[in-house]
Amino acid sequence: MTDAAPDPALVRFDGVQKSYDGILRVVKDLHLGIAEGEFLTLLGPSGSGKTTTLMMLAGFETPTAGNILFARQRINDMPTYRRNFGMVFQNYALFPHMTVAENLAFPLRMHRFAKSEIPGRVERALDMIRLGAVADRRPAQLSGGQQQRVALARALVFEPRMVLMDEPLGALDKQLREHMQLEIRELHERLGLTMLYVTHDQTEAMTMSDRIAIFDDGRIQQVGPPDRVYDHPENAFVARFMGENNALPARVEARDGARLRLRCPAGSQLVALCCPEGLPDGGDAQVLVRPEQVTLGEATENCLRGIVADVIYQGDHLRVVVDVPAIGRLSARLPKAARPDCPSPGAEVAVHFAPEAALAFPAEDAVET
Amino acid sequence: MDRNSRLAVLLVAPLLLLMIVGFVLPLGTTAFKAVDNPEVTAALPRTTAALGQWSGDGLPDEAVYAAFVEDLLSPQDNRVFGGLVRRLNFEQTGMRSIISGARRAAEGLQAPYSESLPALNAVWGEPEVWQLLQTHSNPYTATYLLRAMDLRMAADGSIIPVDPQQAIFRELFLRTFIISLWVTVFAVLLGYPTAWFLSTLRGRAEGLALLCVLVPFWISILVRSTAWFIVLQREGPINAALLATGVIDTPQAIIFTRPAVYLAMVHVLLPFQILPLLAVMKRIRPDYVRAAASLGARPWQQFLLVYLPMTMPGVAAGAVMVLMLSVGFYITPVLVGGLRDQMVSYYIAYFTNTSINLGMAAALSLLLLILTGLLVVAAARVLPGLNLGARV
Ligand SMILES: Nc1ncnc2c1ncn2[C@@H]1O[C@H](COP(=O)(O)OP(=O)(O)O)[C@@H](O)[C@H]1O
Ligand SMILES: [Mg+2]
Numbered sequence: 001m002t003d004a005a006p007d008p009a010l011v012r013f014d015g016v017q018k019s020y021d022g023i024l025r026v027v028k029d030l031h032l033g034i035a036e037g038e039f040l041t042l043l044g045p046s047g048s049g050k051t052t053t054l055m056m057l058a059g060f061e062t063p064t065a066g067n068i069l070f071a072r073q074r075i076n077d078m079p080t081y082r083r084n085f086g087m088v089f090q091n092y093a094l095f096p097h098m099t100v101a102e103n104l105a106f107p108l109r110m111h112r113f114a115k116s117e118i119p120g121r122v123e124r125a126l127d128m129i130r131l132g133a134v135a136d137r138r139p140a141q142l143s144g145g146q147q148q149r150v151a152l153a154r155a156l157v158f159e160p161r162m163v164l165m166d167e168p169l170g171a172l173d174k175q176l177r178e179h180m181q182l183e184i185r186e187l188h189e190r191l192g193l194t195m196l197y198v199t200h201d202q203t204e205a206m207t208m209s210d211r212i213a214i215f216d217d218g219r220i221q222q223v224g225p226p227d228r229v230y231d232h233p234e235n236a237f238v239a240r241f242m243g244e245n246n247a248l249p250a251r252v253e254a255r256d257g258a259r260l261r262l263r264c265p266a267g268s269q270l271v272a273l274c275c276p277e278g279l280p281d282g283g284d285a286q287v288l289v290r291p292e293q294v295t296l297g298e299a300t301e302n303c304l305r306g307i308v309a310d311v312i313y314q315g316d317h318l319r320v321v322v323d324v325p326a327i328g329r330l331s332a333r334l335p336k337a338a339r340p341d342c343p344s345p346g347a348e349v350a351v352h353f354a355p356e357a358a359l360a361f362p363a364e365d366a367v368e369t
Numbered sequence: 370m371d372r373n374s375r376l377a378v379l380l381v382a383p384l385l386l387l388m389i390v391g392f393v394l395p396l397g398t399t400a401f402k403a404v405d406n407p408e409v410t411a412a413l414p415r416t417t418a419a420l421g422q423w424s425g426d427g428l429p430d431e432a433v434y435a436a437f438v439e440d441l442l443s444p445q446d447n448r449v450f451g452g453l454v455r456r457l458n459f460e461q462t463g464m465r466s467i468i469s470g471a472r473r474a475a476e477g478l479q480a481p482y483s484e485s486l487p488a489l490n491a492v493w494g495e496p497e498v499w500q501l502l503q504t505h506s507n508p509y510t511a512t513y514l515l516r517a518m519d520l521r522m523a524a525d526g527s528i529i530p531v532d533p534q535q536a537i538f539r540e541l542f543l544r545t546f547i548i549s550l551w552v553t554v555f556a557v558l559l560g561y562p563t564a565w566f567l568s569t570l571r572g573r574a575e576g577l578a579l580l581c582v583l584v585p586f587w588i589s590i591l592v593r594s595t596a597w598f599i600v601l602q603r604e605g606p607i608n609a610a611l612l613a614t615g616v617i618d619t620p621q622a623i624i625f626t627r628p629a630v631y632l633a634m635v636h637v638l639l640p641f642q643i644l645p646l647l648a649v650m651k652r653i654r655p656d657y658v659r660a661a662a663s664l665g666a667r668p669w670q671q672f673l674l675v676y677l678p679m680t681m682p683g684v685a686a687g688a689v690m691v692l693m694l695s696v697g698f699y700i701t702p703v704l705v706g707g708l709r710d711q712m713v714s715y716y717i718a719y720f721t722n723t724s725i726n727l728g729m730a731a732a733l734s735l736l737l738l739i740l741t742g743l744l745v746v747a748a749a750r751v752l753p754g755l756n757l758g759a760r761v
Contacts, residue, residue: 164663
């Protein structure tokens with residue numbers, strides 16, 4: 001880098017590649033910066049290389065090519081124990097032969113904290129996770145949620161330079177998971193720590209992150225704040241992976257600036273935004289619309305007719321499933337208030353959505369992955 | 370009893386039978402044999418009855434002498450008499466010729482026997498020999514168990530050490546446990562890194578390496594010990610190789626030494642250490658050591674503070690198994706060890722096959738069993754302590 005301004009990122013992956021067998025690249029040309037104090041989540045399907053990326057940053061794997069920089073220092077070959085990163089593992093990896101307090105004292109002893117200081121720090125860490133009462137128990141005597149909190153405290157107690165977590169909530173049930181998401185987020189805000197978090201759960205990523213990096217097939221597909229990646233996906237993968245979608249098959253007929261005019265197999269016309277990667281005229285496309293963007297009723301643009309297949313009451317909202325001939329099923333998410341005038345199954349309805357809410361991508365079989 | 374409980378009894382019956390036949394019966398027999406004392410009563414039934422009246426002070430009266438001669442004269446199975454002679458000679462050297470002499474001369478003896486017997490051999494005129502007969506007309510005896518601890522009962526009933534040249538068993542037991550402990554130590558030291566290496570292998574390599582551990586495991590101990598016998602001989606391949614490379618210029622005595630015993634026993638027992646360790650190590654995910662590293666532990670700390678304590682149950686399980694098995698080892702020390710390297714089992718076999726002294730064989734077995742049991746209990750107490758010792 002020749003420009004005068006120093007790299008503001010605390011961590012930088014600079015063209016990092018990783019191959020376990022020398023043939024298949026599990027991580028391909030990764031460029032990513034993590035700012036100081038940021039909560040960054042690696043989100044992606046299983047096998048996309050998230051864990052491998054985390055392992056390289058933690059020092060358990062070495063990159064096949066490229067550099068990993070921490071505070072502008074190359075750390076590719078630095079042993080893990082000198083990196084000073086707190087880590088939380090999916091199965092917690094609490095030491096079974098030590099009590100909770102001993103587990104928490106372990107990193108303090110390893111980092112040579114003053115002997116007199118250790119009990120106080122352990123106590124404060126236990127208070128932070130509200131588990132002072134179980135200090136003398138073995139991990140096996142704790143519930144999953146308690147173990148998770150101890151693992152978290154252990155990764156934070158020695159004031160690491162950053163914290164890495166690999167699907168730390170994966171083993172918890174839904175309610176506890178949601179509770180812990182908020183708790184971790186709050187800890188992050190309170191302590192101002194830099195965190196790299198790995199998950200395959202997009203709701204979790206949305207809830208907790210400052211920024212999300214969406215992984216697929218060893219590559220970052222998009223990086224950005226949750227609202228950005230959700231509302232403005234840069235490619236079909238991101239659009240399909242984040243949230244729910246209605247996918248409508250269509251063919252590009254004409255273009256009008258950023259807008260595309262498309263025709264569905266049944267003949268209806270659609271207007272949608274073109275995806276950033278572009279679409280050729282006459283090309284097969286897929287128009288993606290989120291269920292919450294679909295509303296009932298007639299409109300001049302993007303109006304489709306069909307028969308109500310199902311109305312599902314989902315507590316906080318209604319889901320109306322409409323069978324559109326030659327296009328397929330369309331799902332609309334309506335506020336509960338719409339319930340009284342909601343058509344019943346079998347009724348004929350019209351649905352529509354705004355052109356700004358629809359994104360046209362190359363059809364799935366035409367997409368090269 | 371209702372249908373269900375009858376069914377339950379029926380279901381556990383085979384197991385119960387197996388327990389009785391395979392465990393209670395042999396152990397009970399051994400314990401019984403160690404204190405059983407039938408020889409004197411069987412060969413001298415009348416004498417035994419007559420001695421029952423005797424106070425034990427001074428000399429017994431004529432009735433006892435007469436009963437004794439009558440017993441000697443009664444047509445007897447030579448095996449029963451032979452048992453008596455062996456039994457008494459074991460108690461007191463020299464009894465063989467005294468009793469045999471009396472039996473040969475019994476036909477020509479005249480009453481009163483309390484005079485003719487001492488005339489034949491002055492021993493019969495002293496109380497000790499009659500005390501000996503009386504003591505051992507008891508159906509049970511502590512002699513064998515005492516002897517197994519180099520102790521004996523004096524004529525007056527007090528327990529005293531045996532003559533120094535007869536005192537071999539304490540040293541024997543001590544040697545047995547020292548050899549076994551060293552074998553266990555070597556097995557742990559060799560087995561631990563081996564098991565660790567095996568636990569890191571995956572796929573084909575893992576199967577192949579496991580096979581290398583298991584194949585020797587499946588081959589009989591006799592065959593493996595014989596193989597060591599061949600390899601370690603004076604004319605064996607090791608000496609030949611050392612001679613050929615000029616490291617030594619005369620063949621060295623490798624076989625019939627203590628190191629040869631250690632070598633062969635450790636080899637034979639190593640799988641028993643490796644397999645339980647491997648089972649434990651396979652179950653420890655790499656996460657634990659990684660967690661330790663991420664928390665700032667250097668490689669040696671990762672091992673000493675996390676991996677080793679977590680694999681301790683495997684070390685303990687393997688070590689206890691190796692210890693218990695080596696305490697009872699027989700064929701390997703017999704084949705590759707010298708006389709000073711033999712263990713308790715060697716003497717058990719000796720008393721069973723050569724000197725036909727089942728009482729002594731049983732007493733040694735029983736004592737070995739008890740000592741081994743105590744050792745295992747002690748180990749069970751110490752090993753959680755080992756775990757505590759490595760705690761952070
Ligand atoms: N230690 C390893 N050796 C060989 N292949 C591995 C190893 N770890 C992961 N992989 C492979 O790398 C790919 C990416 O894995 P991973 O980084 O664990 O993905 P994720 O965490 O996103 O599920 C997968 O295909 C996986 O099989
Ligand atoms: Mg993973």
